[in-house]
Each structure stands twice: as C-alpha cells, then as structure tokens.
Amino acid sequence: MSVRIRLAKTGKKHQISYRIVACDSRAKRDGKFLEILGFYNPHKGANENFMINEGRLKNWVSKGARPTAAVVSILNNQNKKGSTHGRIFKTSD
Numbered sequence: 001m002s003v004r005i006r007l008a009k010t011g012k013k014h015q016i017s018y019r020i021v022a023c024d025s026r027a028k029r030d031g032k033f034l035e036i037l038g039f040y041n042p043h044k045g046a047n048e049n050f051m052i053n054e055g056r057l058k059n060w061v062s063k064g065a066r067p068t069a070a071v072v073s074i075l076n077n078q079n080k081k082g083s084t085h086g087r088i089f090k091t092s093d
Contacts, residue, residue: 001040002026005057007040008033017041020052022060025078028067035060040074050078 002025009030015039018040023033024051038052061067067075078090 001035003060003063005037005060005067006066007068007070007083010039015043017043020074022056022065050074 003022004025005022005027008021009016010019011017011066014069019033020038020040022035022037023031029032035050035056035057037056038050041049043049
C-alpha cells in the first residue's frame with residue numbers, strides 16, 4: 001500500500017476548506033483515509049488558515065508516505081510566512 005499525504009475537501013459550496021490526510025494512493029479524494037493530520041482553510045486570515053500535527057506528519061513521512069504537490073506548496077508557503085510547522089518537503093514528481 002502506497003500512502004500519500006493529500007488534501008480532502010470539506011465544507012460547503014463557495015466556502016471550501018481542506019483536511020490534510022494520510023491515505024492510500026488509490027483511495028478517492030474524499031474517500032477513506034488513515035489519519036487526519038491537520039486542516040487548511042484558504043478563506044481565513046494568514047494566522048488562522050493552517051494547522052498540522054507536526055509529529056504525526058514526520059511519522060508518516062518516515063514510514064514512506066509522499067506528500068502531493070498541493071500539500072508541499074501549502075507547507076512551503078506557510079514556512080515563508082514564518083509558521084513553525086516543521087520541515088519543508090520536496091517532491092521528486
């Protein structure tokens with residue numbers, strides 16, 4: 001089973017927010033996931049729009065989970081804003 005760290009849509013029309021989840025790469029976007037790692041809300045202010053469990057994220061990555069390009073982009077953008085969420089990820093895709 002290949003595990004990916006990706007975004008799962010939540011919320012309602014025109015007010016979409018996302019969960020950052022660890023899931024099987026073959027699962028549907030909003031389908032079954034292994035663990036919720038955090039959330040991302042693009043509609044909130046800069047300090048309120050992002051939260052991630054850094055320890056669990058590092059744990060999944062150490063087990064071989066690969067973050068998607070969207071998750072990498074969010075993590076890198078939050079790091080540039082001064083958020084201390086942990087490591088910056090690079091994908092090989």
